[in-house]
Amino acid sequence: xxxxxxxxxxxxxxxxxxxxxxxxxxxxxxxxxxxxxxxxxxxxxxxxxxxxxxxxxxxxxxxxxxxxxxxxxxxxxxxxxxxxxxxxxxxxxxxxxxxxxxxxxxxxxxxxxxxxxxxxxxxxxxxxxxxxxxxxxxxxxxxxxxxxxxxxxxxxxxxxxxxxxxxxxxxxxxxxxxxxxxxxxxxxxxxxxxxxxxxxxxxxxxxxxxxxxxxxxxxxxxxxxxxxxxxxxxx
Amino acid sequence: xxxxxxxxxxxxxxxxxxxxxxxxxxxxxxxxxxxxxxxxxxxxxxxxxxxxxxxxxxxxxxxxxxxxxxxxxxxxxxxxxxxxxxxxxxxxxxxxxxxxxxxxxxxxxxxxxxxxxxxxxxxxxxxxxxxxxxxxxxxxxxxxxxxxxxxxxxxxxxxxxxxxxxxxxxxxxxxxxxxxxxxxxxxxxxxxxxxxxxxxxxxxxxxxxxxxxxxxxxxxxxxxxxxxxxxxxxx
DNA sequence: TAGATTGTTAATCGATTAACAATC
DNA sequence: TAGATTGTTAATCGATTAACAATC
Numbered sequence: 001x002x003x004x005x006x007x008x009x010x011x012x013x014x015x016x017x018x019x020x021x022x023x024x025x026x027x028x029x030x031x032x033x034x035x036x037x038x039x040x041x042x043x044x045x046x047x048x049x050x051x052x053x054x055x056x057x058x059x060x061x062x063x064x065x066x067x068x069x070x071x072x073x074x075x076x077x078x079x080x081x082x083x084x085x086x087x088x089x090x091x092x093x094x095x096x097x098x099x100x101x102x103x104x105x106x107x108x109x110x111x112x113x114x115x116x117x118x119x120x121x122x123x124x125x126x127x128x129x130x131x132x133x134x135x136x137x138x139x140x141x142x143x144x145x146x147x148x149x150x151x152x153x154x155x156x157x158x159x160x161x162x163x164x165x166x167x168x169x170x171x172x173x174x175x176x177x178x179x180x181x182x183x184x185x186x187x188x189x190x191x192x193x194x195x196x197x198x199x200x201x202x203x204x205x206x207x208x209x210x211x212x213x214x215x216x217x218x219x220x221x222x223x224x225x226x227x228x229x230x231x232x233x234x235x
Numbered sequence: 236x237x238x239x240x241x242x243x244x245x246x247x248x249x250x251x252x253x254x255x256x257x258x259x260x261x262x263x264x265x266x267x268x269x270x271x272x273x274x275x276x277x278x279x280x281x282x283x284x285x286x287x288x289x290x291x292x293x294x295x296x297x298x299x300x301x302x303x304x305x306x307x308x309x310x311x312x313x314x315x316x317x318x319x320x321x322x323x324x325x326x327x328x329x330x331x332x333x334x335x336x337x338x339x340x341x342x343x344x345x346x347x348x349x350x351x352x353x354x355x356x357x358x359x360x361x362x363x364x365x366x367x368x369x370x371x372x373x374x375x376x377x378x379x380x381x382x383x384x385x386x387x388x389x390x391x392x393x394x395x396x397x398x399x400x401x402x403x404x405x406x407x408x409x410x411x412x413x414x415x416x417x418x419x420x421x422x423x424x425x426x427x428x429x430x431x432x433x434x435x436x437x438x439x440x441x442x443x444x445x446x447x448x449x450x451x452x453x454x455x456x457x458x459x460x461x462x463x464x465x466x467x468x469x470x
Numbered sequence: 471t472a473g474a475t476t477g478t479t480a481a482t483c484g485a486t487t488a489a490c491a492a493t494c
Numbered sequence: 495t496a497g498a499t500t501g502t503t504a505a506t507c508g509a510t511t512a513a514c515a516a517t518c
Contacts, residue, residue: 035485037464041457045439059499067441070487075500087493087500104460105467123358129439129456134463173466198466200459204280204364206301216462220453221364222276224435225339227451228369229272231408231433232340268509294475305511310476322476322517 036077040104042067043077047097057090106133111172113196115187116179117142117150117157120202124176126153137176139166143183167194174198181205267315274312275339277302282332292325345369346407348431350422351414352377352385352392355437359411361388372411374401378418402429409433416440 046066050058060078064071078091083099085091101107114121114137124130125137140157142148147157158166166172175196177184184205191199192213199215201207204222207215281301285293295313299306313326318334320326336342349356349372359365360372375392377383382392393401401407410431412419419440426434427448434450436442439457442450 033485034461037461038457040464041439041454041460042441044460045441061499071499072487072489072502073485076486076502079501085500088498089494090499104464106460108467110463119358119361123354124455126354127455130459133456133460135459174463198462200462204276206277206280214462214465216458218455218458219276220359220362221368222273223451223453224365224370225276225279225341225368226269226272227433227435227449228345228409229275229339230449232343232345270509296475306475307478307511307513308509311478311510314477320476323474324518325475 032080036080039067039069039077040081040100043074044097044100044104044106047091047093047100051093051097055093057086058093059090060085062090104133108134109136110134110174111136111138111170112174112176112200113137113139113141113163113167113172113191114176114178115141115160115163115191116177117144117147117152118178121176121178122152124178124202125155135174138170138172143179163190164194167191167196171195174200176200176202178202271312271315274302274304275316275335278309278312279332279335279339279341282326282328282335286328286332290328292321293328294325295320297325339368341368343369344371345409346371346373346405347409347411347435348372348374348376348398348402348407348426349411349413350376350395350398350426351412352379352382352387353413356411356413357387359413359437360390370409373405373407378414398425399429402426402431406430409435411435411437413437 043063046058046063060071060074064074067074075085078085078096081099081103083091083096083103085096112135114125117125117140121140121142125140130137137153137155140152140155141160141163142157143160145159148159150157172194173196175188175191175198177187177199179187181203182205184201184203185207188199188201188207188209192209197213199207199209199213200218201215202218202220204219206217209215278298281293281298295306295309299309302309310320313320313331316334316338318326318331318338320331347370349360352360352375356375356377360375365372372388372390375387375390376395376398377392378395380394383394385392402410408431410423410426410433412422412434414422416438417440419436419438420442423434423436423442423444427444432448434442434444434448435453436450437453437455439454441452444450
C-alpha cells in the first residue's frame, strides 16, 4: 500500500496526460491512418523523381515495388488523400505531386522556434531540406549566456527570457526541442502556455501536454537501440 | 526492401531467442513485434528514473500511465522480453533495467562509420547519448576535399577512398548515412559490399538492400511533414 | 487471509493483403 | 475491343484492449 501511494504521488508530480508513444489516439479523428500518413512523403518523393525522369504516369505496382509494399496498399493510401487515378494508365505524376503538396500543406509557411542551440539544434537550424516543406525556424533560444548573440544560419541565439515575447508576437505554433532532457517538461509547459500547438521533441523526455497539442517524439537513441537490437540478435 | 527489412527480421529473431529462453514459458519471445520493441527503450528510461527516486518496484499500471498506454500492453511487452514480475508487487526496477540492458544489447560495443560530415553528421558524432547505448562512431567520411583532415569530436574526417580499408579492417557492421540523398544508394551499395549489416539512413532516399541488411529510416523531413499535416488539419 | 497485481486467454480493433468488378 | 490498371469489398493478419484466473 505504501509503495503504491508513493508511486502514484511521484507520478502525479511529473505526469498526468502523457502523449501517446504511438501518437495514435490523437490522430484517430482523422480518417487517414498514421501508417498511411507516414508513407505519403515517400510517394511525394517518388512523384518528383519520376516526373524528373520524364514519366507522365506511374502505376501503383511501380510505386509499391519501390517501397517494398503491396500495391493495394498504395492505391488505398492514395485514395485516402482524395486523389483519383486513371484506370489503365496510372497516377499522373505532376497532378499527384501537386495534390500531395496541397494535402500535406507543404506550401504553407510554418514558423517554428527552436530551444537548445547545441550541436543537434544548430544542425537542424541549418538543415536545407526543411524549407522545401514550408518549415522556417524563426527564432533560436538557449539558456547558456555564452551562446546568446551568436549566430546560427544568420539567426541570433536569443535568451530564454525573450521566449514569451517572440512566440506571442508572431503567434508561433511549432516548437522544436533540442535542449537537455531534464528541462524539457518545463520548457514545454511554457511553450504550450504561449500558444504552441506542435512540439517536435528530440529529447528522450516524455512530455505532458493538453489534448489540443501534438507531440512528435524523435528519440534518436531509442531508434538506435531498436536497430541495434535487431542486428545483434540476427547474428 | 527498405523499411520492411526490419519486419522480416523478426522471423529470424524468433528462433534465436527461442533457443536462449527455451526453458521459460512458450509465450515469451515468439510474439515480439516492432511496436513492442520500440517501446522498450522507454521502459528502460522509466526504470532508471524510478530507481533513482528510490523505488524498488514499479507496477504495470504506473508504467502504462506514464506512457499513456494500456497496462495490459505493458505486461505483454515485458513478458515478451522474458522478464517476470512479482504478482502483488510489480516489476523490480533494478532487475528489469539490467534485464533490458541485456536484452537490448546496450552494454555491447557497436562500432559505426558515419558518411557525410555535414551539420547533421557532425551533430550526431558529438551526440552524448549514444555512448550510453554502446554506439561508437569510429570513423567519419566525407567526399569534400576541404573537409578531409578536420576533426569532429576528436575524430578525423577521412576521404571516401579509405572507406574500404577502415570498414573491412574493423569489420564494422553499422553505418550512419548523413550525406546528400542522391548519393545514398551508391554509398549504401558500397557499404553493403564491405560487410555492413545495419544502415541508419538520415537521407530521404529509399534504399534497396539485400535481405540480411537492416535499414532504419530516420527521415526528418518526412517526420515534420507528418506532424505539420496533423496540426494544420486539426485547426 | 484479503486484496493488489501479474500472466494469459478471449475479444476487439485496425491495418494489410486478396479478390475482383469497374473503367477507359 | 482486349488488356491493363484503378477502386473497392472481403478476408486475413496482427496489435491492442478486456476480462479474469493465478499468484503471493
